[in-house]
Amino acid sequence: MVQGKRWVIGKPFEGSLTDANFHLEEFSLPNLNDGEILVEAVYLTVDPYMRMAMISRPAGDTIAGEQVAKVVESKNAEYPVGTHIVTSPGWVTHSISNGEGISKIDPNYPKDLPLSLALGTLGMTGRSAYIGMTEIGQIKAGETVFVSGAAGAVGSVAGQMAKIMGCRVLGSAGSDEKVAYVKELGFDEVFNYNKVKDIDATIKGLAPNGIDVYFDNVGGDFSMMMIKHMRIYGRVVVCGAISEYNLTDPQKYPSIFCHLLFNSIKVHGFTNFHYTQLYPKAIAQLSEWIQKGQLKYREDVTEGFQNMPKAFMALFLGANKGKAIIKM
Incomplete structure (x- = not known):
């Protein structure tokens, strides 16, 4: 049985956020069923929209969020061990998926670019x-x-x-x-x-x-x-x-x-979730511009899952320099 960690709401989100709004807890994941995969977070993102997404949620709810994760155990032939995916289980280190609502990192993803860009310039x-x-x-x-x-x-x-x-x-x-x-x-x-x-x-x-x-x-x-x-x-x-x-x-x-x-x-x-039909075209064009040197990017990388709340709160102080990313 795998042990994971997750950030949940400590004190409900209202007004300016403090450390009291976040609580780190451990949890256990069950054994996989057929068709399921166990993934481990590699990169996570913190974004301002998460503040509004959690505003009416009660204490104890896992904080919403997207991540690039790696398949570490699989009972699903479409997602063998080692596959990298983009998924949205929230602020968690490990999660189980049956393949719904996740996407593989495109096999044509530029080899010289970090996978974290799938959460930034080549993502949402x-x-x-x-x-x-x-x-x-x-x-x-x-x-x-x-x-x-x-x-x-x-x-x-x-x-x-x-x-x-x-x-x-x-x-x-x-x-x-x-x-x-x-x-x-x-x-x-x-x-x-x-x-x-x-x-x-x-x-x-x-x-x-x-x-x-x-x-x-x-x-x-x-x-x-x-x-x-x-x-x-x-x-x-x-x-x-x-x-x-x-x-x-x-x-x-x-x-x-x-x-x-x-x-x-x-x-x-608008939110980009209402325009999913445009995702392939958008990523193809953005990738082309990056590879041609026409489009530059900068990431503000925070090391360590334990530092997610700090990185998140910094967004509202304008402290980040580029796309805020958490590296596991």
Whole structure:
């Protein structure tokens, strides 16, 4: 019988998270039945969406999450021992699967790239950027695109995509170091929103003729302000709202409906889970761009399963530099 570890909710998620919200426990897994596999986590991901996914869950529930795992025991011929898969059993070291809801790492996965990218630029992160820019934003060469959270895992990929596809790309980030990184990625203009005195005037100066596509990763006051900078027929791609995930009080925002109405602006929220038919196309294109050197990536790797809560909470402080990954 295999012993595993898992992170469960200690104190229900409400407001800013602390160590008390997380509890590490051991558990036992039963012997395999026919058709089942036992997998061991190799890489795990922490992402802001997990904060919202667990907000109404009770203490004791396993925290949701995705991982790259390796088959260590098998009674399923489709998944022999040694096979690497992407699966979503939560924050656990070991799990049992009957093959449903998991996917093998593509045999054509680039040999010179780390498997952890299957959780990032070649996984949910990259898919979100690709779907948001192409399917929702429908960006076109020559347009002006603005990406908030531009140094983040999704934002950095989304902005690079827009540049590859011929757009002028603007962005915002929360530190001078992140601004420098985003500029290295090829963004045309980036500013530190914690340093500029007047964000509204700064955006007006960078895009005096308005913005065609706003790729929103932050929500809140910043995004409410962005609406009035949208051009006629502009598109707002709502991918995330990290500034709001820890809030406990309802927020009051100025009315934006006149701007939406008179400029025929489209606001479209999405999660990539609703666009699974686009996954193969997205991964193929992202892989090609990476291999050609057109698309860069950066990972913020934390060693050790015991450090998952620390890495997760750091997301909401803007401490991570690139896609946050846990290495077992």
